[in-house]
Amino acid sequence: MQNLRAMRVAVAGLGTVGTGVIRLLEANQALISRRAGRPIEIVAVSAKDRSKDRGVDMSAFRWMDDMMKMPACEDVDVVVELIGGSDGPALALSRATLNAGKPLVTANKAMLAHHGLALAELAEKAGIPLKYEAAVAGGIPVIKGLREGAAANEISRVYGILNGTCNYILTTMEKEGRNFDAVLDEAQKLGYAEADPTFDIDGIDAAHKLSILSSLAFGTQIDFDSVDIEGIRDIVAADIKEAAALGYRIRLVGMAENTETGLFQRVHPMLVPMDHPFAHVDGSLNAVLAEGNFVGRLFFQGAGAGEGPTASAVVADLIDVARDEYGDPFAMQIAHLDIQSKADSGSRIGRTYLRFMVQDKPGVLAEIAAAMRDAGVSIESLIQRGVNADGSVILCVVTHHCAESTIGQTLANLAGSDSLVSKPLVLHILD
Amino acid sequence: MQNLRAMRVAVAGLGTVGTGVIRLLEANQALISRRAGRPIEIVAVSAKDRSKDRGVDMSAFRWMDDMMKMPACEDVDVVVELIGGSDGPALALSRATLNAGKPLVTANKAMLAHHGLALAELAEKAGIPLKYEAAVAGGIPVIKGLREGAAANEISRVYGILNGTCNYILTTMEKEGRNFDAVLDEAQKLGYAEADPTFDIDGIDAAHKLSILSSLAFGTQIDFDSVDIEGIRDIVAADIKEAAALGYRIRLVGMAENTETGLFQRVHPMLVPMDHPFAHVDGSLNAVLAEGNFVGRLFFQGAGAGEGPTASAVVADLIDVARDEYGDPFAMQIAHLDIQSKADSGSRIGRTYLRFMVQDKPGVLAEIAAAMRDAGVSIESLIQRGVNADGSVILCVVTHHCAESTIGQTLANLAGSDSLVSKPLVLHILD
Numbered sequence: 001m002q003n004l005r006a007m008r009v010a011v012a013g014l015g016t017v018g019t020g021v022i023r024l025l026e027a028n029q030a031l032i033s034r035r036a037g038r039p040i041e042i043v044a045v046s047a048k049d050r051s052k053d054r055g056v057d058m059s060a061f062r063w064m065d066d067m068m069k070m071p072a073c074e075d076v077d078v079v080v081e082l083i084g085g086s087d088g089p090a091l092a093l094s095r096a097t098l099n100a101g102k103p104l105v106t107a108n109k110a111m112l113a114h115h116g117l118a119l120a121e122l123a124e125k126a127g128i129p130l131k132y133e134a135a136v137a138g139g140i141p142v143i144k145g146l147r148e149g150a151a152a153n154e155i156s157r158v159y160g161i162l163n164g165t166c167n168y169i170l171t172t173m174e175k176e177g178r179n180f181d182a183v184l185d186e187a188q189k190l191g192y193a194e195a196d197p198t199f200d201i202d203g204i205d206a207a208h209k210l211s212i213l214s215s216l217a218f219g220t221q222i223d224f225d226s227v228d229i230e231g232i233r234d235i236v237a238a239d240i241k242e243a244a245a246l247g248y249r250i251r252l253v254g255m256a257e258n259t260e261t262g263l264f265q266r267v268h269p270m271l272v273p274m275d276h277p278f279a280h281v282d283g284s285l286n287a288v289l290a291e292g293n294f295v296g297r298l299f300f301q302g303a304g305a306g307e308g309p310t311a312s313a314v315v316a317d318l319i320d321v322a323r324d325e326y327g328d329p330f331a332m333q334i335a336h337l338d339i340q341s342k343a344d345s346g347s348r349i350g351r352t353y354l355r356f357m358v359q360d361k362p363g364v365l366a367e368i369a370a371a372m373r374d375a376g377v378s379i380e381s382l383i384q385r386g387v388n389a390d391g392s393v394i395l396c397v398v399t400h401h402c403a404e405s406t407i408g409q410t411l412a413n414l415a416g417s418d419s420l421v422s423k424p425l426v427l428h429i430l431d
Numbered sequence: 432m433q434n435l436r437a438m439r440v441a442v443a444g445l446g447t448v449g450t451g452v453i454r455l456l457e458a459n460q461a462l463i464s465r466r467a468g469r470p471i472e473i474v475a476v477s478a479k480d481r482s483k484d485r486g487v488d489m490s491a492f493r494w495m496d497d498m499m500k501m502p503a504c505e506d507v508d509v510v511v512e513l514i515g516g517s518d519g520p521a522l523a524l525s526r527a528t529l530n531a532g533k534p535l536v537t538a539n540k541a542m543l544a545h546h547g548l549a550l551a552e553l554a555e556k557a558g559i560p561l562k563y564e565a566a567v568a569g570g571i572p573v574i575k576g577l578r579e580g581a582a583a584n585e586i587s588r589v590y591g592i593l594n595g596t597c598n599y600i601l602t603t604m605e606k607e608g609r610n611f612d613a614v615l616d617e618a619q620k621l622g623y624a625e626a627d628p629t630f631d632i633d634g635i636d637a638a639h640k641l642s643i644l645s646s647l648a649f650g651t652q653i654d655f656d657s658v659d660i661e662g663i664r665d666i667v668a669a670d671i672k673e674a675a676a677l678g679y680r681i682r683l684v685g686m687a688e689n690t691e692t693g694l695f696q697r698v699h700p701m702l703v704p705m706d707h708p709f710a711h712v713d714g715s716l717n718a719v720l721a722e723g724n725f726v727g728r729l730f731f732q733g734a735g736a737g738e739g740p741t742a743s744a745v746v747a748d749l750i751d752v753a754r755d756e757y758g759d760p761f762a763m764q765i766a767h768l769d770i771q772s773k774a775d776s777g778s779r780i781g782r783t784y785l786r787f788m789v790q791d792k793p794g795v796l797a798e799i800a801a802a803m804r805d806a807g808v809s810i811e812s813l814i815q816r817g818v819n820a821d822g823s824v825i826l827c828v829v830t831h832h833c834a835e836s837t838i839g840q841t842l843a844n845l846a847g848s849d850s851l852v853s854k855p856l857v858l859h860i861l862d
Contacts, residue, residue, distance in 0.1 A: 035582045148747060151746075299731070311583070327756050
C-alpha cells in the first residue's frame with residue numbers, strides 16, 4: 001500500500017460539507033487506503049474567508065486564495081467543488097477542472113440541475129469522472145442505486161422525500177400539532193433551516209434533486225425547467241390533523257414518471273398512506289423509491305444532509321475515482337440521452353384532498369358541491385369541523401379518482417367566490 | 432452503439448433466476464445497450480434437463496450439455512453461474528471460469544460463504560471481475576451499497592432481514608394469528624417455501640448472506656463458520672402476540688458487529704421495536720441496515736428473492752462488467768482483509784424476551800424467579816396468560832439490560848426442571 005501513490009485532492013469550499021470531508025479523510029484514513037487501494041490525501045484547500053475558525057486542523061494543506069488555480073496545480077489529481085450555487089465560482093471551477101482533464105467531485109445539485117449536461121459533455125470528451133453522489137439525498141447512495149444498482153430495469157417512477165428541512169418541519173408539525181410559521185421559526189433557531197429558507201420550503205432544492213434522479217432513471221437529459229414545484233408554506237396544522245384522521249401523513253414528495261404523454265416531474269406536498277414507507281420517514285431523513293419493471297420497488301432511506309452523511313457521499317465518490325470505477329456521469333453517453341417533452345398532467349388520474357377555508361354562512365357547502373359537480377368531480381368523503389378563531393370554517397374533501405384537470409376546473413369554478421377566506425389547498429394522494 | 436461489439440454471456444443454470452435473466456435481457460435489451468455502452472447478449476445456456484419447458488424462447492442460444500466447456504468457448508466473454516449449491520458443479524464452473532481469465536457473475540451465496548475468498552484470489556490474480564450482487568437480498572443493491580456507497584465509513588454494525596421465506600412466515604403468523612407449522616405448510620403449497628425448507632427456516636441461508644455482508648462491512652475475510660445460527664421453528668403464535676402487546680414485532684435478523692472482543696455474527700429471531708424500520712418490512716421483502724461512523728444509518732429495502740428482482744441484480748453486475756466498472760470483489764485486495772476472531776457473545780449487554788411453557792402448578796413462578804435472581808437477571812416485565820389446551824401455561828419475561836451470559840446461566844439453573852413443558856425460548860430485543 002505504502003508504495004502506491006496517493007490520490008491528491010483539492011477541496012474548494014469549506015462550509016459544513018468541506019470541513020466534514022477533511023474530518024472524514026482524517027478519521028478513516030487507514031480504512032479508506034485499504035478500500036480505495038491507495039491513500040486519498042487533501043493537498044490544497046480554498047474558501048472565501050481564510051481566518052474563520054472551522055474547528056479542523058488545516059495546517060497540512062496548502063491554502064489557495066484563488067481556487068481557480070486548483071485545476072492547473074501539478075500536485076492536484078482531483079478537485080472537490082463544495083462552494084454551492086448554480087453558477088458563479090462553482091460553475092467556473094467545475095468547468096476549469098474538467099477542461100484541465102481532471103476528475104471533478106461535487107455536491108452541487110443546483111449546478112447540476114442547470115448545467116449538468118454541459119459539464120457531463122466536458123467529462124465525456126476528456127474521458128474523466130464527474131461524480132456527484134452527495135448532490136442528492138446526502139449520504140444515501142441513490143445516484144449509484146439508480147445509475148448502477150437498478151441499471152437493468154426500465155424505471156417507471158422514481159420519487160422521494162428529498163428535502164430534510166421540509167421533512168423536519170412537516171413531521172414536527174405532525175408530532176406537536178403546531179403551525180408552519182412557529183415550527184419554521186424554531187427550525188431556523190436550531191440551525192435546521194437557513195435564514196433564507198426559500199430554496200428548501202418552496203421545493204426548489206427538492207426539484208433540483210428530482211431533475212437529476214429523473215435523468216438517471218429514465219435516460220433523459222436533465223430538464224429542471226419542466227419540474228412543477230409547490231412548497232409547504234400553505235400547509236396548516238389542521239391539514240395534518242385531517243390527513244391523519246383519514247389515514248395519511250403529509251410529506252413533500254418529488255415525483256417523476258415516464259408516461260405516455262411525456263416526462264412528469266413534480267415536487268409537491270402529498271398525502272401518503274400510513275402503510276407506505278414514506279409515512280415512516282421522520283425528521284430530517286430522506287428517502288427514495290424507484291419502481292423498476294424487474295426489480296419492483298427499491299427503497300433507500302438515510303440522512304439526507306449534514307456534515308457526516310454528505311461527506312460520506314463525497315468521499316465515496318473519491319474512492320470510486322481512486323479505484324478507477326467510474327463511467328458516464330448520467331449512466332449513458334450523452335448522445336443516447338433522450339429529450340422528453342413535458343407530460344400533460346391534466347390527464348393524470350388520482351384521488352385528491354381539497355381543503356377550503358370558508359365563511360361560516362348558509363350556502364357555502366352548496367356552492368362548493370356545485371363547483372365540484374360542474375367540474376365532474378365526485379366526492380369520496382367530506383369533513384367540516386367547528387369554527388376557527390377568525391370565524392372561518394375548515395372544509396376538507398377527498399375526491400374519488402378523477403383527472404387532475406377536473407380539480408383545476410373546480411378551482412376555476414370557485415374563483416372569486418367570496419365564500420372562500422383563502423386560496424383552497426390541493427394535495428394529491430399517493431397511490 | 433451498433434458498432435460496439437456485444438458482451439457475450441453464457442448462462443449456467445436455468446431455474447427461476449436463469450430464465451429471469453433471459454427474460455430481462457430480452458425485455459430491456461435496447462435500454463441495457465444504452466446504459467452498458469454496448470449490447471449484452473446471451474450466446475450459450477446450460478442446465479441439467481434440456482427438455483423442460485421453461486416458458487422462454489432459447490432457440491437463439493447454443494445449448495451446451497457440458498457447462499464445464501463454457502469458459503473455454505471463444506465466443507463467451509462472461510459466465511453467469513446460477514446453478515446453486517456451495518460445492519459441486521457450481522464451484523467447479525466458477526473456478527474454471529476465473530482460471531480461464533473470464534469474468535464470473537454469480538448469485539450463489541452458499542458458494543461465496545464457503546469459497547468466496549478462494550474465488551476472489553483467482554479473480555484478483557487474473558485481474559478480472561467476480562460479481563455477486565444477487566447473492567444477498569435479491570434485487571436490493573446492498574453489495575454495492577456496502578462495497579461502494581458506504582465505502583468511506585467505518586461500519587460498526589450491519590444487520591438485515593435476509594430471508595424472504597422466514598419473513599413471509601413470521602409476518603403471516605403475525606397477521607393471521609396462526610402457528611408456524613400451518614403457515615409453513617401453506618407457504619410450501621404456494622411455492623414461497625421449498626419442499627425441504629431447512630436452509631431457509633433454520634437460518635442457514637441468512638447466515639450465508641450475513642457472512643458476505645460482514646466481510647464487506649468490516650474488511651474481514653468471510654467467516655461463515657463463526658456465525659451463530661438460530662431459525663424460526665420454535666416461535667409460536669403466542670410469542671408474536673405477546674411481543675405485539677409489549678410493542679414489538681418478531682423478525683429473523685442477521686446481525687454482524689465489529690466489537691472490541693472480535694467479530695460478532697448471529698442469525699436469530701429478534702424482538703424489533705415498532706418504530707424501527709424492520710418492523711415495517713412485511714411479507715417476502717428483505718431489508719438491510721448499515722451503521723457508519725459518518726453516514727449514520729443507511730437503510731435499504733426491496734424484494735429479496737424471485738425471478739425479476741434476482742435477475743435485476745445479476746444483470747446489474749453484467750452491466751458493471753460491460754462498463755468496465757469493477758474492482759476487488761470484497762472491496763479491497765485480499766492481502767488487506769483482516770482475519771478476526773469470534774467475539775465473546777456472553778458479555779453482550781441487552782434486554783431479552785424469555786418465554787417459558789410451564790406446568791400449571793404451585794411454585795413454578797418462584798422457581799423461575801429464583802433461577803433468574805441466582806443468575807443476576809432482573810425482570811422488567813412479566814406476563815402470565817391462561818392455561819393452554821394441554822394444561823400448560825405461557826410465562827413471558829422481559830429482562831432489564833443484562834449480559835447474555837446471565838441469560839445462559841438462568842437456563843442452566845432451570846435445566847432438568849420438571850416445571851418446564853418445553854425448552855424456554857430466548858429472543859434478544861433489538862436496540
